[in-house]
Amino acid sequence: MDFLRPASWEEALAAKAEHPSAVPIAGGTDVMVEINFDHRRPDYLLDLTRIGDLYEWEAGAEQVRLGAAVPYTQIMEHLRGELPGLALAAHTVGSPQIRNRGSVGGNLGAASPAGDCHPALLAAGAEVEAQSVRGTRLIPVDDFFTGVKRNxxxxxxxxxxxxxxxxxxxxxxxxVGTRNAMVIAVCAFGLALHPTERTVKTGIGSAAPTPVRAKVAEDFLTAALDEGGFWDSGKVITPSIARQFAELASGACNPIDDVRGTAAYRRHAVAVMARRTLGWAWESYRATADSTKGGAPRCA
Structure with a gap:
């Protein structure tokens, strides 16, 4: 195994072009486990730890550009307001040591169906900035996962x-897992309310060959909230709407039986998480009504 250590991003792209099979490594929280257990033996390791801008982020007016190697700890500490769903997911990743090393870019590169950041990225509406010596392209996260551990x-x-x-x-x-962290998810669920667009987006992890959105559930809930005047009134979502949303979210799953849980349990758990996250998010949205004179919730 050869170890490549570029000093700049341009050198890294050149090395990847010359050695397409090279496996990039920054935090190493996934790659080193596979190597240590002899599950993977790449010809080349491409060390990216000397490329400083991969560890930087920029918060603009509408979006955050998050360097591929920004550790989860930094997201939790500095981007909780801009990226609350991702910050919550980051809290569940491994141990403090893993959160200090692991990153969203690494999680995406591994493309595990159980990656903790994936549901939050799907729900938020993220794009992956991919680059080569040929140029740059933006890949919607919905299109990024192509199979089990494939991107x-x-x-x-x-x-x-x-x-x-x-x-x-x-x-x-x-x-859902045996612990809050330091465990691979049995299944996971992310939800984001987009009041400006009056839409709802979701993300499901570890309940299909790839992370997925529950698009039928999203469409149902978006229509129900609009037709019922919920966005303007801030009234409580009815149990029947929440139940239907949960059932449709469960229907988006295509899980398997494995050592962590059965397919039936995963479907049930996703339905429970869908209902609960909707309740938590909507209560937070409704709370803004109490801080506005007109009573209608404010859209950020």
């Missing part, structure tokens, strides 16, 4: 950053 990157491409729309409303994340 849409070309052989000569590296993830440089992730672009995530800043939260305009409440976001939630829930994960």
């Amino acid at each position: 849409a990157l070309a052989p000569d491409e590296l993830i440089r950053a992730v672009r995530i729309v800043k939260a305009a409303g409440p976001q939630q994340f829930s994960k």
Whole structure:
């Protein structure tokens, strides 16, 4: 195994173009586990730890550009307001040591169906900034996952950053596991309210071959909230709407039986998490009504 250590991003792209099979490594929280257990033996490791801008982020007016190697700890500490769903998901990743090393870019590169950040990215509406010596392209996160531990990157491409729309409303994340962290999710669910657009987006992890959105559930809830005047009134969502949303979210799953849980349990758990995250997010949205004179919730 050869170890490549570029000093700049341009050198990294050149190395990846010359050695398309090279496996990038920054935090190493996934790659080193596979190597240590001899599950993977790449010909080349491409060390990206000397490329400083991968560890930087920029919060603009509408979105956050998150460097591929920004650790989860930094998201939790500095971007909780802009990316609340992702910050909640980051809290459930591994141990403090793993959160200090692991990153969203690494999680995306691994493309595990159980990646903790994926549901939050799907719900928020993220884009993956992929780059090679041929240029840059933006891949919607909906299109990024192509199979179990497979993604849409070309052989000569590296993830440089992730672009995530800043939260305009409440976001939630829930994960089922034997512990809150230091465990692979049995299943996970992310939800984001987008009051400006008056839409709802979701993300489901570890309940299908790839992370997925519950688009039928989203369409149902978006229509129900609009037709019922919920956005303007801020009234409580009826149990029947919440129940239907949960059932449709469960229907978006295509899980398997494995050592962590059965397919039936995963479907049930996703329905429970969908209902609960909707309740938490909507209560947060309704709370803004109490802080406005007109009584109608404000859209950020």
